Amino acid sequence: MTEPVPNWVGATAKQIARGVRRGDTSATQVVADHLEHIGSRDPLIGAFRVVRGGEAATEAEKVDEQHDLTRLPLAGVPVAVKENTAIAGLPTWNGSAAARGPIAEADHEVVRRLRGAGAVVVATSRMPELGLWAVTDDEDGPTRNPWDLTRTPGGSSGGAAAAVSAGLVPLAHGNDGFGSLRIPAACCGLVGLKPGRGVVPPPPESDGWFGMAEHGLLSTTVADAAIGFAVLAGRDSAKLTEPSGLRVAVSTRSPVSGIAADAPNRDAVTAASRLLIAGGHTAVAKDPVYPVSLGLRGLATWFGASWTEVSNRGLEIGALQRRNRRHIRLGKIATRRGYAREADREAWRDRSIAFFADNGVDLLLTPALAATPPAADGWSGRSWSANMLASMRYAPFAAPWNLAALPALVVPVGVRPDGLPLAVQLVGPPGSEMTLLAVAGQFELAAPWQRHAPSVFPAVR
Template sequence: MTTRIEDTRQLGLEDTAKALADGTATSVELVRRSLAAIEASQPTLNAFKVVRRTAALAEAADADRRLAAGERLPLLGVPIAVKDDVDVTGEPTAFGCPGEFPAKSADSEVVRRLRAAGAVIVGKTNSPELGQWPLTGGEFGHTRNPWAHDRTPGGSSGGSAAAVAAGLVPAALGSDGAGSVRIPASWTNLVGIKPQRGRISTWPDAEAFYGITVNGPLARTVADAALLLDLVSGNHEGDLHQPPPVTVRDTVDREPGRLRIALSLKIPYTATPRTLHPEIRDAIGATAHTLRRLGHEVVVADPAYGILFGLNFLPRSMAGLEQWRGRVPDPDLLDPRTLANARTGRLLGGLPLRAARAAEPRMRRRIGAIFDDFDVILAPTTATPPPLVDAIDGIGNVETDKVVTAACPYAWPWNVLGWPSVNVPAGFTSDGLPRGVQLMGHDNTEPMLVSLAAQLERELRWDRECPEQWW
């Protein structure tokens, strides 16, 4: 006789899939609970742009029929959320922008792979306008942090992070163009993986934002994030970047071996002011101490970023904004800061963009030289704890850039280089706000990073810490 599961809010991805396979829960039950939690939290948490109530319940009923018939898939019947920058058949893709967007007629490749694994997509989560800022707000209001409702969950995958941290779904997909998976993961006590460029398809874009943006998972545990990464990894034939395949879930239960780890606090030149919050400094120091206790060698060392490194990022990000602006039904409705950045993108989209792309191999060789001596880089994910939700409201581009670069100067270099990085939780500030650190690797090192992250999780058990339900 099986025991029915009554409280599913803290079930992870693998636990949820097991409960469905064992018959201790049905997909309709789980999806209904997820939808009810989304509805109850939406007035305050505001994590979702689109809620697929009717479609998700129909998909859940179909999943239950398939389960009853003996079919088994890794996520058959499991409720999942995706960020509103990927296409879901029958739903608009607004990417945080105002206006009336048409419903899409086909799934993005990453969504197709989710469905192939059996997942039920309950909704699409909020993002700031075109993913520009590490705070999630816009014409839809503010998305709030489940740990402190006056704080942002981060961005631009803030809706996905808030949904997972609050237990609305067991895991979600986000995207990361300058830290947009890792930053919200760090500010909501989650594991967030920015994979190798091309690891997860961005189709129908052959590449997103000229190669700086990738899709990635958000979950409460390393195992859940690793499972989701494996299930959605792979390419569409039209993808520009197709790295050799790797699998990571099977590395979660394996020790990483003794690693040489570079502890880097160096802030790339874009940060204004160039400061690191003392409680973030304490968090990375504590993580380094734990790693040493686990047998790793941790040495202070910095990548050779160089003073011109940021010039590689700007043309790609700004030209990407201009490209997206052309897809918006009514660009006049966009934030003035978005329009200004898009105008900059038009100026940078020619020779500066071509020069940036041509310079990337040299930058990879120069910065990658640190991996001649080290296996992993340990660095802060952000320079500060999560800001107030309205920290960039009503201000211009210059002041917005000051807020953004002061809070989040650490994540974007790995987007330029295309290498993998994993945010892991690193405890809480004295005010109870989550903190995170990132484990940064070289080409195709997701298995090593995931194994190391899982070792830290077994020691620190951040998965046992959950926010109170306050909506």
């Protein structure tokens, strides 16, 4: 596909907002450009559940009518919102018709903050039912990775990642309960930050996910990630200060026994270590201690989170996908027997925070994935065990940091031999979100990545 794309498709959120504020373009024009691009490309990818064509155009006009655009950091920027997050006037789909909630009467706080910053919600992005899996598909079909349409974009924020990677929007909202932002970011070559606990207003189901889920955004650049994080966190400034002299622990050890990162993902960590050293930091080999009990607690928490959410919302288990029915029933057992204990999660959090202090390190560098993303098709109709094995085998590195409620970020560092993106994960102690972004910014300056999937979107700015 070599035909040119409209002017503002492919631009960064920062470029768009600056253009709208200066009067170089209008929010109306930017949104029209993106809606045209969505119409031609999303049928290939399946990133969106609902496209808000007319409503988005009206919202864009309202942005253009504002007298003071200088205070809007996302003026006219088209964004997508994950379909498990309330948007006034739309049902909250949660990944399937069986899990769909009623029409929302008001926006969730993070949606309100995005709109308050001048962003225009053009669509809701797809996710697997209840957000339980690291693949994104349902009975309507799969969401496809724009880098390779036969592969998944990850999950559960897979629709969001596919949309940004294909240039359908420059910025997409998602949330991360067990890696649901960082896994898709790694699959699609994007920047994805999971904030630490208490930094961004949590999902309304956070009690069901035991407070582990965090809202965040997916972007093609670190600058966009920083602006988006500042908006969601209610901060005035997105300015990054270049860090120097950090000590970074480097580990390729998998948290899941019997699963190891493949050669390309190990090579990605080596490449990232070199970037750290070139940036004036120190890289030291140091593995976190992942006790066997951590895996058992993680599984119990994953199961229990699904049961608690379904129970709290009064969903009919028999109407849900069969892969999820077993997961939920295991969650009922885990919850009633007390296997998903807050005390265990807090103990792991304390141990994780102590890792940084005890070893004199500022950050931890790990692989983002263990293997190439699985095929896109058919997961919603497969067994629970097939979904479990697929998700755990290729994406074991994210979940510990939800259990610990620590900030973690995924940043691209190259391309696999099969042509899919490579990425690494950076983890930090509480309050280190801006440091993580700043280090990722150093990576971007030293080794810029392909911002969009070349197979779908060859024209890149």
